[in-house]
Amino acid sequence: xxxxxxxxxxxxxxxxxxxxxxxxxxxxxxxxxxxxxxxxxxxxxxxxxxxxxxxxxxxxxxxxxxxxxxxxxxxxxxxxxxxxxxxxxxxxxxxxxxxxxxxxxxxxxxxxxxxxxxxxxxxxxxxxxxxxxxxxxxxxxxxxxxxxxxxxxxxxxxxxxxxxxxxxxxxxxxxxxxxxxxxxxxxxxxxxxxxxxxxxxxxxxxxxxxxxxxxxxxxxxxxxxxxxxxxxxxxxxxxxxxxxxxxxxxxxxxxxxxxxxxxxxxxxxxxxxxxxxxxxxxxxxxxxxxxxxxxxxxxxxxxxxxxxxxxxxxxxxxxxxxxxxxxxxxxxxxxxxxxxxxxxxxxxxxxxxxxxxxxxxxxxxxxxxxxxxxxxxxxxxxxxxxxxxxxxxxxxxxxxxxxxxxxxxxxxxxxxxxxxxxxxxxxxxxxxxxxxxxxxxxxxxxxxxxxxxxxxxxxxxxxxxxxxxxxxxxxxxxxxxxxxxxxxxxxxxxxxxxxxxxxxxxxxxxxxxxxxxxxxxxxxxxxxxxxxxxxxxxxxxxxxxxxxxxxxxxxxxxxxxxxxxxxxxxxx
Amino acid sequence: xxxxxxxxxxxxxxxxxxxxxxxxxxxxxxxxxxxxxxxxxxxxxxxxxxxxxxxxxxxxxxxxxxxxxxxxxxxxxxxxxxxxxxxxxxxxxxxxxxxxxxxxxxxxxxxxxxxxxxxxxxxxxxxxxxxxxxxxxxxxxxxxxxxxxxxxxxxxxxxxxxxxxxxxxxxxxxxxxxxxxxxxxxxxxxxxxxxxxxxxxxxxxxxxxxxxxxxxxxxxxxxxxxxxxxxxxxxxxxxxxxxxxxxxx
Ligand SMILES: Cc1cc2nc3c(=O)[nH]c(=O)nc-3n(C[C@H](O)[C@H](O)[C@H](O)COP(=O)(O)OP(=O)(O)OC[C@H]3O[C@@H](n4cnc5c(N)ncnc54)[C@H](O)[C@@H]3O)c2cc1C
Numbered sequence: 060x061x062x063x064x065x066x067x068x069x070x071x072x073x074x075x076x077x078x079x080x081x082x083x084x085x086x087x088x089x090x091x092x093x094x095x096x097x098x099x100x101x102x103x104x105x106x107x108x109x110x111x112x113x114x115x116x117x118x119x120x121x122x123x124x125x126x127x128x129x130x131x132x133x134x135x136x137x138x139x140x141x142x143x144x145x146x147x148x149x150x151x152x153x154x155x156x157x158x159x160x161x162x163x164x165x166x167x168x169x170x171x172x173x174x175x176x177x178x179x180x181x182x183x184x185x186x187x188x189x190x191x192x193x194x195x196x197x198x199x200x201x202x203x204x205x206x207x208x209x210x211x212x213x214x215x216x217x218x219x220x221x222x223x224x225x226x227x228x229x230x231x232x233x234x235x236x237x238x239x240x241x242x243x244x245x246x247x248x249x250x251x252x253x254x255x256x257x258x259x260x261x262x263x264x265x266x267x268x269x270x271x272x273x274x275x276x277x278x279x280x281x282x283x284x285x286x287x288x289x290x291x292x293x294x295x296x297x298x299x300x301x302x303x304x305x306x307x308x309x310x311x312x313x314x315x316x317x318x319x320x321x322x323x324x325x326x327x328x329x330x331x332x333x334x335x336x337x338x339x340x341x342x343x344x345x346x347x348x349x350x351x352x353x354x355x356x357x358x359x360x361x362x363x364x365x366x367x368x369x370x371x372x373x374x375x376x377x378x379x380x381x382x383x384x385x386x387x388x389x390x391x392x393x394x395x396x397x398x399x400x401x402x403x404x405x406x407x408x409x410x411x412x413x414x415x416x417x418x419x420x421x422x423x424x425x426x427x428x429x430x431x432x433x434x435x436x437x438x439x440x441x442x443x444x445x446x447x448x449x450x451x452x453x454x455x456x457x458x459x460x461x462x463x464x465x466x467x468x469x470x471x472x473x474x475x476x477x478x479x480x481x482x483x484x485x486x487x488x489x490x491x492x493x494x495x496x497x498x499x500x501x502x503x504x505x506x507x508x509x510x511x512x513x514x515x516x517x518x519x520x521x522x523x524x525x526x527x528x529x530x531x532x533x534x535x536x537x538x539x540x541x542x543x544x545x546x547x548x549x550x551x552x553x554x555x556x557x558x559x560x561x562x563x564x565x566x567x568x569x570x571x572x573x574x575x576x577x578x579x580x581x582x583x584x585x586x587x588x589x590x591x592x593x594x595x596x597x598x599x600x601x602x603x604x605x606x607x608x609x610x611x612x613x614x615x616x617x618x619x620x621x622x623x624x625x626x627x628x629x630x631x
Numbered sequence: 632x633x634x635x636x637x638x639x640x641x642x643x644x645x646x647x648x649x650x651x652x653x654x655x656x657x658x659x660x661x662x663x664x665x666x667x668x669x670x671x672x673x674x675x676x677x678x679x680x681x682x683x684x685x686x687x688x689x690x691x692x693x694x695x696x697x698x699x700x701x702x703x704x705x706x707x708x709x710x711x712x713x714x715x716x717x718x719x720x721x722x723x724x725x726x727x728x729x730x731x732x733x734x735x736x737x738x739x740x741x742x743x744x745x746x747x748x749x750x751x752x753x754x755x756x757x758x759x760x761x762x763x764x765x766x767x768x769x770x771x772x773x774x775x776x777x778x779x780x781x782x783x784x785x786x787x788x789x790x791x792x793x794x795x796x797x798x799x800x801x802x803x804x805x806x807x808x809x810x811x812x813x814x815x816x817x818x819x820x821x822x823x824x825x826x827x828x829x830x831x832x833x834x835x836x837x838x839x840x841x842x843x844x845x846x847x848x849x850x851x852x853x854x855x856x857x858x859x860x861x862x863x864x865x866x867x868x869x870x871x872x873x874x875x876x877x878x879x880x
Binding site for chain 2: 092093094500502529532533536540557569571572574575577578597598599600601603604605606607608609613616618621622624625626628629631
């Protein structure tokens with residue numbers, strides 16, 4: 060890995076700073092610009108073992124942070140990631156070289172969701188023997204068992220997990236923590252560190268009468284049953300209760316499985332829905348109906364089966380601790396929806412029964428597990444925890460970030476190093492160099508990569524792929540490249556990062572450099588001479604080309620260097 | 632068409648971000664030198680390329696709004712405008728220098744542009760200048776482009792024409808152009824005088840003859856140059872003072 064450790068590059072562009080896994084967005088987008096698609100995937104994989112998965116279902120905090128929103132819209136980062144990952148996979152599976160074991164300390168990871176798998180990936184890269192214990196038959200966690208196939212195909216998940224196994228990670232499935240293994244048994248088996256990443260598997264209950272009627276099934280249980288290939292008869296009329304992405308996934312799945320009518324009942328209004336607007340739109344396209352400001356009071360049955368949900372209307376009061384307005388029931392507003400299936404989708408909670416009680420928080424309102432947010436240490440030495448289990452239901456990319464942090468902590472713990480000192484996570488600072496937005500031109504985002512692949516002949520497919528690549532490159536060129544120089548192609552050795560240096564004895568303080576510098580990296584200092592801020596300098600060389608006294612030169616591609624290249628060309 | 636049967640030697644300075652390597656077919660008479668941004672080309676280096684013997688120089692950068700450094704491409708445009716004035720003064724066809732700004736995904740291949748330019752240079756043929764004259768003129772042009780006055784003007788152009796100067800005025804583009812014309816011409820002549828008097832001490836009359844200028848115009852430049860420490864009186868032969876160049880740092 061040739062990339063500089065974060066320590067030295069502290070200033071990150073907004074996209075990378077916003078990403079919990081700090082994926083080097085600017086670098087891979089720059090590679091896409093240059094048509095280097097496979098190299099782009101390699102760059103993504105340095106920070107994230109799931110390029111194709113995140114290319115499909117990541118919530119993309121990078122796009123929310125993208126500096127381009129000041130101008131028009133964010134760069135289509137997620138879609139670009141998906142395209143490069145798909146192109147790579149379709150060339151045949153990339154097999155990783157196993158990493159030689161450098162250390163002898165065995166590490167146990169519990170739970171093969173994104174958090175656990177990422178920790179395993181990072182620790183294997185460092186040279187540790189790692190074993191992942193997973194209760195289900197297949198690894199992948201929610202990515203494998205809850206996110207429906209039409210958003211994230213199972214073979215995509217399997218493919219990216221296979222890459223992690225290639226590195227030498229052992230995954231043992233069908234092993235349940237709390238039953239087959241415990242912290243004590245793992246320690247006895249010689250594991251020197253443990254990472255608990257069991258996520259939140261239990262769907263929250265509605266806590267209304269009638270919840271145990273036949274035809275009531277929790278969203279995660281429903282989705283999991285389908286992922287397991289179980290026969291599930293969906294009703295004709297289905298009510299999904301909740302406003303998050305899980306609700307949307309359950310509703311769309313029910314519809315796709317043949318339900319005539321699917322409705323989502325949510326107790327607040329559309330604005331407060333935690334589901335992504337894009338997902339809501341897709342659900343509406345699928346014909347799913349939304350009823351807002353309604354909450355179930357009871358489920359009414361007939362012969363033990365669901366017949367209807369009775370709801371109360373709600374109004375919104377003052378904002379609660381989550382910042383959203385609290386729903387308040389309106390008296391005597393009972394009304395019924397005739398349904399034969401009810402899917403509560405209110406979120407998930409930690410399965411506390413499998414965990415040692417000393418790990419659980421005393422305060423039931425806060426996060427379920429007591430962990431140090433920076434180091435992910437629990438109150439048992441050598442035991443770490445992260446991902447949904449520590450934060451409550453969140454996202455894949457946050458779980459990946461937690462996995463990376465856990466790997467660093469475990470490495471330091473096993474090497475007897477200070478867990479807190481100089482953590483890269485604490486040094487990240489966001490920066491964008493754009494001095495004057497008025498100088499930039501709008502280029503609207505038009506990129507809409509196709510989701511379905513058309514059926515094409517071999518020849519047509521080739522032309523189609525070329526078209527896709529061209530569109531992607533076009534979109535990639537919308538990136539402003541706001542990070543410092545080392546952020547982009549330098550990391551692939553496609554170009555050498557350069558820096559301007561000032562010869563103070565020659566500088567007369569005319570200020571031409573400061574005016575010319577596009578990133579505001581050159582300023583006159585208190586001595587009245589030009590000074591280059593190395594963290595900001597992108598090495599374009601404009602200042603060196605214009606300095607009236609030629610007091611500025613470039614560290615790598617100096618004028619002398621260019622002259623040598625000219626002479627070499629001449630002698631050719 | 633030139634008498635020579637060999638195609639002209641051409642250097643193309645190219646922005647790192649323009650055209651992908653894989654997609655480039657480079658004609659064998661062309662050499663590509665990659666730089667971070669085309670605005671990074673020091674004007675003096677471009678003239679040096681001609682002095683070294685290349686017959687055409689092409690600068691390739693990115694079309695607005697795709698410059699990775701916001702307006703490096705516009706800086707290149709300004710430099711090329713000045714360089715073309717200098718080339719014309721030096722007696723070399725300004726068409727030998729070309730700036731090409733391309734879109735990120737250019738429809739046409741690099742080889743197309745390179746060939747087109749090669750043919751243009753081939754049509755121009757050999758330099759119209761004799762060898763000594765060529766070296767003298769281009770060296771003067773290069774030195775003018777390396778000196779403070781032109782560089783500061785170039786460096787300030789954007790500020791002066793697009794924003795405000797220190798007095799809160801914005802200079803119209805044409806006015807700036809006329810100013811640039813004057814400064815380029817004056818600087819070129821001074822550095823030519825400097826070059827000539829470096830070889831041997833010369834009189835105003837002799838210099839006027841070589842430069843095709845009126846003696847009083849030469850004298851005015853010499854007065855200015857003496858003030859800046861570029862030139863000094865060497866000796867007086869009869870009644871004629873001879874001037875000799877001083878080393879400029
Ligand atoms: C329906 C749905 C849709 C979602 N959609 C998205 C989305 O589009 N984008 C996004 O970013 N996030 C999405 N999420 C959230 C995301 O899937 C989770 O935040 C993420 O998977 C959490 O990762 P994790 O590793 O912490 O836990 P999990 O993915 O839950 O993995 C935990 C693993 O531990 C295993 N395990 C549990 N208990 C034990 C035990 N006792 N012994 C052994 N193994 C055990 C589980 O079987 C599981 O494999 C969605 C979640 C759901 C439910």
